[in-house]
Amino acid sequence: MTKAISLKKCLFSYNQSHKLVINIDQLDIESGERVFLYGPSGHGKSTLLNLTAGVLKANSGEVTVLGQDLTKLTQSKRDHLRGEKIGYIFQIFNLIPYLTVKENIVLPCLINKKRALEDYDKQAEELIDSLGLREHINKKVTDLSIGQQQRVAAARALIGNPEMIIADEPTSALDEKNTREFMELLMSVWEKKKFTLIFVSHDERLKSYFSRTISLPEINHHD
Numbered sequence: 001m002t003k004a005i006s007l008k009k010c011l012f013s014y015n016q017s018h019k020l021v022i023n024i025d026q027l028d029i030e031s032g033e034r035v036f037l038y039g040p041s042g043h044g045k046s047t048l049l050n051l052t053a054g055v056l057k058a059n060s061g062e063v064t065v066l067g068q069d070l071t072k073l074t075q076s077k078r079d080h081l082r083g084e085k086i087g088y089i090f091q092i093f094n095l096i097p098y099l100t101v102k103e104n105i106v107l108p109c110l111i112n113k114k115r116a117l118e119d120y121d122k123q124a125e126e127l128i129d130s131l132g133l134r135e136h137i138n139k140k141v142t143d144l145s146i147g148q149q150q151r152v153a154a155a156r157a158l159i160g161n162p163e164m165i166i167a168d169e170p171t172s173a174l175d176e177k178n179t180r181e182f183m184e185l186l187m188s189v190w191e192k193k194k195f196t197l198i199f200v201s202h203d204e205r206l207k208s209y210f211s212r213t214i215s216l217p218e219i220n221h222h223d
């Protein structure tokens with residue numbers, strides 16, 4: 001199996017002279033793995049996701065993501081890699097309020113050519129069906145419930161078949177029923193596409209959906 005993510009002796013602090021927020025000796029995630037990353041607040045979960053998505057750059061060490069060492073790439077090359085190969089689902093959904101459900105979903109294809117498959121319109125339609133959004137397709141996203149909005153955000157992350165999906169506490173605004181529905185839909189799409197899935201939550205009950213659990217306090221020896 002090839003590695004989707006490999007961190008070696010990775011150190012990161014928000015300010016060079018201040019405390020280490022990330023101090024990870026080794027972390028490997030295989031392509032196609034579904035990984036549940038959990039840990040209490042402040043243990044660096046979002047920081048680690050931002051390092052693997054190339055939003056942040058490690059102070060030292062190696063952060064190899066989808067075959068490229070991000071510590072050796074410029075900000076703009078890291079941005080390109082993220083736009084082409086990584087779908088990000090946020091805690092706050094970051095949808096564009098004045099666009100419809102479908103317009104929000106196809107946005108990555110308009111911004112990034114490599115995400116724009118020839119049949120991206122067809123794929124948007126398929127995701128709309130898979131995620132139970134058919135009756136809402138032409139509504140503005142602000143007219144949707146919170147659970148529905150998070151499914152739009154998931155479809156937007158999934159369009160264009162990114163190799164990796166990073167989800168940062170995507171269920172934290174959802175109630176129990178919507179959380180269950182969201183998890184089941186995300187897993188049913190994973191069954192079809194087998195992308196690498198890195199899912200962060202402080203809610204340990206969700207770990208049963210994943211093939212591996214990583215406890216951040218066990219691997220991150222931060223200050």
Ligand SMILES: Nc1ncnc2c1ncn2[C@@H]1O[C@H](COP(=O)(O)OP(=O)(O)OP(=O)(O)O)[C@@H](O)[C@H]1O
Binds near residue numbers: 014021040046202
């Ligand atoms: N932009 C920033 N500038 C300086 N320090 C930051 C910044 N973002 C986070 N931190 C600090 O880095 C540490 C890790 O934060 P991070 O958000 O990665 O943790 P987390 O595990 O995701 O927490 P939560 O579960 O509360 O979201 C915290 O001590 C936090 O205060």
